[in-house]
Amino acid sequence: MRYRSQSVAYWYFAVAMVLFGLQVVFGLLSAVKYLGPDPLLYILPFDVTKVIHTNLLIVWVLTGFMGATYWLVPEESRTELHSVKLAYVQLILWTLMGVTAVIGYLFRYGTGNKLLEQPLPHKLVIVACMLIFLYNIGMTIRKAGRFTTTEGVLVLGLLSSAVLYLPALLHYENYTVSIFYRWWTIHLWVEGVWMMIMGSFLAYLLIRLSGVDREVMEKWLYVIVGLVFIAGILGTAHHYYWVGVPTYWLPIGGFFSALEPLALVGMAIYAYTAIRRAGLSHPNTLALHWTIGSAVFALFGAGLLGLAHTWPSVNRWTHGTLITAMHGHSAFYGAYAMIVLAMITYAMPSITRTRNDVSSTLGFWAFWLQVGGMFGMTLSFATAGIGQVYLERIVGLGYLDTQLKIQVHFLMLILTASIFSVGVGLFIFDFFRRAPRAEVLPETEAESVRAGGAAPPEPAGQAAR
Amino acid sequence: MSRTRLYGPLKILSYVVLLLMLTAMIYSFVMALTYWGGIGV
Numbered sequence: 001m002r003y004r005s006q007s008v009a010y011w012y013f014a015v016a017m018v019l020f021g022l023q024v025v026f027g028l029l030s031a032v033k034y035l036g037p038d039p040l041l042y043i044l045p046f047d048v049t050k051v052i053h054t055n056l057l058i059v060w061v062l063t064g065f066m067g068a069t070y071w072l073v074p075e076e077s078r079t080e081l082h083s084v085k086l087a088y089v090q091l092i093l094w095t096l097m098g099v100t101a102v103i104g105y106l107f108r109y110g111t112g113n114k115l116l117e118q119p120l121p122h123k124l125v126i127v128a129c130m131l132i133f134l135y136n137i138g139m140t141i142r143k144a145g146r147f148t149t150t151e152g153v154l155v156l157g158l159l160s161s162a163v164l165y166l167p168a169l170l171h172y173e174n175y176t177v178s179i180f181y182r183w184w185t186i187h188l189w190v191e192g193v194w195m196m197i198m199g200s201f202l203a204y205l206l207i208r209l210s211g212v213d214r215e216v217m218e219k220w221l222y223v224i225v226g227l228v229f230i231a232g233i234l235g236t237a238h239h240y241y242w243v244g245v246p247t248y249w250l251p252i253g254g255f256f257s258a259l260e261p262l263a264l265v266g267m268a269i270y271a272y273t274a275i276r277r278a279g280l281s282h283p284n285t286l287a288l289h290w291t292i293g294s295a296v297f298a299l300f301g302a303g304l305l306g307l308a309h310t311w312p313s314v315n316r317w318t319h320g321t322l323i324t325a326m327h328g329h330s331a332f333y334g335a336y337a338m339i340v341l342a343m344i345t346y347a348m349p350s351i352t353r354t355r356n357d358v359s360s361t362l363g364f365w366a367f368w369l370q371v372g373g374m375f376g377m378t379l380s381f382a383t384a385g386i387g388q389v390y391l392e393r394i395v396g397l398g399y400l401d402t403q404l405k406i407q408v409h410f411l412m413l414i415l416t417a418s419i420f421s422v423g424v425g426l427f428i429f430d431f432f433r434r435a436p437r438a439e440v441l442p443e444t445e446a447e448s449v450r451a452g453g454a455a456p457p458e459p460a461g462q463a464a465r
Numbered sequence: 466m467s468r469t470r471l472y473g474p475l476k477i478l479s480y481v482v483l484l485l486m487l488t489a490m491i492y493s494f495v496m497a498l499t500y501w502g503g504i505g506v
Binding site for chain 1: 469471472475476478479480482483485486487488489490492493494496497499500
């Protein structure tokens with residue numbers, strides 16, 4: 001790494017990896033409940049395991065975003081972070097918030113508002129952490145006086161994420177009103193401003209990994225961000241179908257959310273073109289795999305599978321079924337999990353005392369098992385969802401009778417989720433077997449290490465710092 | 466305590482998480498095999 005303060009990213013990534021592992025645990029516990037009588041019914045019922053599964057996802061992905069930002073901003077602005085101490089204070093507060101929220105969910109301490117179950121004190125800590133984070137990043141850029149377009153899009157995405165969390169602080173007794181505003185946070189995060197964060201990480205990685213001209217890449221970044229805004233904001237209306245709001249939201253939601261895949265098509269073309277121009281010459285081929293994989297899987301999961309059930313005449317049958325789980329799993333994994341894993345893989349040779357094996361066989365196994373496993377999980381949810389829609393919504397069977405008929409698909413889900421889990425486990429093992437690096441490397445050496453070259457042994461005096 | 470010394474406990478924590486993942490996988494396989502005969506198709 002070029003700047004000592006970038007080492008703070010390691011600890012954010014470490015926390016993110018621990019939470020990712022726990023998310024998988026609660027995902028498996030949730031999936032297995034579909035198979036039959038549940039021995040854990042009175043200890044860990046489905047509503048508890050699912051809440052923990054989805055909340056851990058949001059927290060670990062955000063932790064990864066923060067770590068990746070603390071890695072990226074010093075490099076883009078060519079300066080040390082404004083305050084390393086503040087970054088650690090933020091991480092401690094954030095981790096305590098996450099851990100206590102999960103413990104609280106075990107005892108049903110939460111608001112019950114789907115995906116925003118955090119109790120008010122936890123929400124206030126989230127706001128405090130976001131303010132600390134934005135202040136630290138803002139002051140770093142101000143101090144440097146250097147502000148790239150990639151950074152600009154990233155900061156705008158992060159700032160908007162913080163602002164859009166504010167509706168989550170409000171409580172509404174009316175369920176329709178509550179749903180209406182919930183999506184201002186969740187939808188505008190994942191199909192709006194988080195796409196800007198993903199786009200900026202993608203641009204950063206493509207510039208570094210492909211060596212393609214920054215000006216060209218950043219110009220296209222503007223186009224992608226523009227497409228996200230045009231389609232994503234009014235696309236929120238696809239969450240408003242049949243929730244008690246006026247019917248004019250149906251055509252608005254249908255039209256604008258059908259446009260949403262355009263930005264994802266743009267991102268996939270963007271990534272493909274960059275690599276086609278530069279070739280696969282960068283030695284950190286594993287980071288390249290995660291970067292291109294993220295663009296392609298996001299197009300598949302978020303773009304195509306979202307489009308598959310976003311039109312009102314289709315969604316009237318699929319609304320709230322396992323078809324949503326199909327889209328949700330593949331979209332979140334492709335767009336957000338994979339881009340965080342790409343940033344970690346890219347930064348790993350610099351922030352750890354790695355050996356000459358950055359693109360290790362273990363790393364490739366982790367990549368392919370995760371991608372293959374998630375693809376299989378998506379198909380399992382899809383087949384179960386199609387069966388569910390037919391039996392429940394068309395034939396008119398009851399919910400539980402339908403679940404009995406589609407149980408076989410959950411065997412497939414358990415099998416493919418296990419393949420995915422082994423991939424996640426290998427990634428976590430690969431990450432933690434490397435100790436963090438404390439010292440700054442000279443420019444040329446930093447480039448060589450990031451590219452996968454051998455790292456020099458750490459001097460004894462610096463290792464303890 | 467320096468931050469790099471936190472690496473040891475964190476590495477142990479990561480092994481605990483890996484163990485939990487393995488336990489959840491074994492549990493889900495056991496449940497899948499237990500209920501395989503009871504599928505109502």
